Structure formats: C-alpha cells, structure tokens
Amino acid sequence: MLYSGLAWIQVSKNKSLIYRIQSCQKLMGILISGCYKTASTQVILGLSGITPASILLKFNAVKRFHAFKRLPFFDSSLPLSIPVCHVVVESILFFGLSLQTEIEQVVLIEAIHPSEFKDISISLKINKKQLNESFEMNYSLFTDGSKIQERVGAGFVIYFNDSKNPLVELYFKLPDYATVYQAELLAIQKALLYLQGNHDLFEGNGNFPFYVDNKAAMFTSGSPHKNSSPIAFKNYFLFQKFSHRSVSLNHIPAHCGYAGNERADFLAKKGAFSGSSVSDIKWSMGAFKEVLNSKLKLKLDDHWKSEVTNPTTLELIPDIMCLRKIEKLGSRKGSLKFLNWFLSGCCPLRKYLHAIKKSNTDKSLFWEEIESRHHFILDCGCYEALRGNLIHRFQLKGWPNDLERFS
Numbered sequence: 001m002l003y004s005g006l007a008w009i010q011v012s013k014n015k016s017l018i019y020r021i022q023s024c025q026k027l028m029g030i031l032i033s034g035c036y037k038t039a040s041t042q043v044i045l046g047l048s049g050i051t052p053a054s055i056l057l058k059f060n061a062v063k064r065f066h067a068f069k070r071l072p073f074f075d076s077s078l079p080l081s082i083p084v085c086h087v088v089v090e091s092i093l094f095f096g097l098s099l100q101t102e103i104e105q106v107v108l109i110e111a112i113h114p115s116e117f118k119d120i121s122i123s124l125k126i127n128k129k130q131l132n133e134s135f136e137m138n139y140s141l142f143t144d145g146s147k148i149q150e151r152v153g154a155g156f157v158i159y160f161n162d163s164k165n166p167l168v169e170l171y172f173k174l175p176d177y178a179t180v181y182q183a184e185l186l187a188i189q190k191a192l193l194y195l196q197g198n199h200d201l202f203e204g205n206g207n208f209p210f211y212v213d214n215k216a217a218m219f220t221s222g223s224p225h226k227n228s229s230p231i232a233f234k235n236y237f238l239f240q241k242f243s244h245r246s247v248s249l250n251h252i253p254a255h256c257g258y259a260g261n262e263r264a265d266f267l268a269k270k271g272a273f274s275g276s277s278v279s280d281i282k283w284s285m286g287a288f289k290e291v292l293n294s295k296l297k298l299k300l301d302d303h304w305k306s307e308v309t310n311p312t313t314l315e316l317i318p319d320i321m322c323l324r325k326i327e328k329l330g331s332r333k334g335s336l337k338f339l340n341w342f343l344s345g346c347c348p349l350r351k352y353l354h355a356i357k358k359s360n361t362d363k364s365l366f367w368e369e370i371e372s373r374h375h376f377i378l379d380c381g382c383y384e385a386l387r388g389n390l391i392h393r394f395q396l397k398g399w400p401n402d403l404e405r406f407s
Contacts (some may be wrong), residue, residue: 034337036346142260145183146268155267171271184217
C-alpha cells in the first residue's frame with residue numbers, strides 16, 4: 001500500500017492524511033482478522049498484523065534512505081539534498097538511531113576490468129589426513145571470527161611444519177555492531193596483510209593454504225559478486241598479489257577437533273575483549289536492518305500500550321509479543337475470527353450486543369450478571385465447554401492457564 005516509502009514520507013507529518021491512510025488499513029485489517037468494524041482501529045491493525053501508517057512511513061523512509069547510502073556515489077560528508085531530508089532526519093531520530101551511521105557501500109563490479117579477475121583455488125573437502133600432510137610441506141593459516149556477549153573479534157594463526165607450535169598469532173577487536181561474517185572476512189584480510197608486510201620472514205616460494213570454517217567468507221573472498229562486502233573484494237585483490245606462490249582457500253568444519261581452527265577460534269574470542277581495535281568497519285545493511293526491526297518492535301509495543309484504551313483488551317494482550325503469538329496461531333490453525341472477536345471486545349456477548357441495541361439486556365442468559373468477557377472467561381457455566389475447547393485448541397501459553405488474573 002505504501003510502496004516507495006520516500007515519496008510518502010511527508011504524509012507522516014499530516015494527521016488528517018494519516019487518519020485517511022489508516023482508515024484504508026482498517027478496511028484491509030477487517031478482511032484479514034474478521035473483526036467487527038466497530039472495533040478500535042489500533043486493535044484491528046494489531047490483530048491483523050498491519051503496522052500503523054504513522055510508524056510504517058517512518059520505518060520505510062529510514063530503511064530506503066540507508067539503502068540509498070549503500071550506493072557508491074553517496075558522499076556522507078555532503079549535506080543531504082533530497083527534498084524530504086528533514087523528515088528523514090526526524091524519522092531516524094524517532095527510532096533512536098544515529099545520523100552518523102555509515103553503511104557498507106556496494107562495489108561497482110562493472111567498473112573492474114575482467115582481466116583483473118583470476119581464479120583462486122577453493123576446496124570444500126579437506127580431511128585430517130590431508131591437513132596433517134600439508135603441515136609437513138607448507139605454511140598453514142587458520143582464520144576465524146567470533147561474536148560473544150555482544151562483542152565481536154577476529155584472529156588468525158600461522159603454522160610452519162608443526163601443528164603444535166604456532167609461528168604467528170594475532171587477534172583483533174571489531175565494533176560491537178559488526179557481524180560474524182565481517183569478522184571472518186577481516187581475519188582473512190589481516191592474515192593476507194601480515195604475509196604481504198612480512199614477506200622476508202617466509203622462506204622461498206612455499207604454499208599458503210588458508211583454512212576457514214565459514215563458507216560465505218571463503219567463497220566471497222575467492223570469488224566476490226556484486227552484493228559482496230567491500231572487505232571481500234579487498235581480500236580477493238590481496239590474493240592476486242600472491243600469484244608467484246600457491247594460495248588456496250580450504251573449508252574445514254568448525255569445532256571438529258582441528259587444532260588450528262580451535263586455536264583461531266580462541267584468538268577470535270580473546271580479541272573480542274582485548275584485541276587491538278579495528279575502527280574502519282562500517283555497518284552491513286543486514287545488521288542495520290536487524291537493529292531497525294528491533295526498534296520497530298519497541299515502537300509498536302509503545303504504540304499498542306498508549307493507543308489501546310480498553311483495559312480488558314490490554315489485560316488479554318499486554319504487549320506486542322502476545323499479538324505475534326496470535327498471528328503464528330493463525331498461520332497454523334486457519335481462521336481466528338472468533339478469537340479476534342473476543343480479543344477486540346466487539347463480540348457476540350450480551351454486554352456488547354446490548355450496547356449496539358442488538359439485545360434487550362446485557363445480562364447472562366441464566367445468571368443475573370453482565371455477560372462480559374470477564375464473565376465469559378471466569379464464571380459463566382453456559383460457556384464451560386466452549387471455554388475448555390478454546391483453551392485446548394489454541395494453547396495460548398500464559399493466557400488460558402492463568403485465568404485468575406482477570407478476576
């Protein structure tokens with residue numbers, strides 16, 4: 001509905017237009033959830049899984065703008081020149097994000113001449129016997145990246161003719177927002193730069209097999225494509241500088257008893273806490289989207305708690321996580337129309353039917369009590385079988401097993 005978010009973003013400042021858009025969203029929400037049209041707009045949108053336009057417009061603007069920042073010609077040092085820049089800035093601040101966030105830019109692979117691309121040996125089948133044989137005649141380089149306790153590190157270890165005594169060990173600390181994939185790429189890059197800067201230390205024209213436990217990092221370093229990280233492209237061109245020696249990339253499974261891999265993993269975890277810092281790592285678009293989605297969930301949760309005024313609905317659905325559980329039930333069990341009626345408050349119980357003049361009384365059929373949702377859940381004997389069937393069928397953990405909290 002709101003395709004091309006940047007074109008719609010200025011609407012987010014106009015309350016009357018937002019109201020009209022959300023009215024259209026409400027119509028779609030009624031078709032999806034089966035709720036009565038008299039139910040609250042926010043409840044209908046929540047039960048149908050539709051993000052309110054007032055938040056969705058800002059979310060789309062932030063996501064599209066940062067996708068725009070990935071383009072090679074984008075210069076972050078220049079002021080923004082798009083017509084809606086002030087609204088985009090407000091949207092970024094709305095989600096509590098920094099205006100200085102730098103995103104990894106796409107490499108223009110078309111601008112690289114085909115002659116600059118050369119094949120690099122990549123192997124997926126290395127066993128322990130082959131690995132032990134390589135120790136007898138080559139240098140062996142093991143690289144790894146790790147994320148532990150929200151900290152990211154990378155490390156590499158170099159062996160020569162000995163699988164027990166390492167020749168070189170180095171480890172590095174990356175920014176906390178870096179991904180494990182970036183850490184794996186950086187470990188390969190730091191090993192290549194070390195070889196390049198210390199070529200006098202390595203005898204003759206020996207082979208340099210790299211052993212990596214991350215297939216994505218291995219393949220993109222050996223054969224990058226248009227969506228690969230800039231770090232992968234730099235790794236690829238660093239590999240080209242070792243044309244006079246045999247350089248290969250080999251995959252080994254992680255945590256399977258390979259001493260070099262276990263040592264590299266230890267160094268990566270050590271680097272996450274105490275390694276030399278690497279500050280030139282930019283946000284990957286995937287990591288940024290993950291943070292943005294978590295911010296969106298928080299905003300939706302705040303919006304739900306502030307806009308839904310019915311206390312019983314808030315008791316039944318205290319936060320956005322409960323809504324997500326209901327959506328998952330719908331995908332497994334089919335229509336949730338009757339449950340959505342009940343959760344929205346607009347359901348065929350006599351309290352509601354009396355309010356819209358569809359019933360002569362708001363009292364229960366056999367009890368002199370108001371037939372409300374509280375009465376249906378806790379007291380009414382007429383609905384005992386239906387209530388048990390509802391609890392058994394939908395198995396809402398934390399909701400049907402704690403009914404006394406509604407008393």
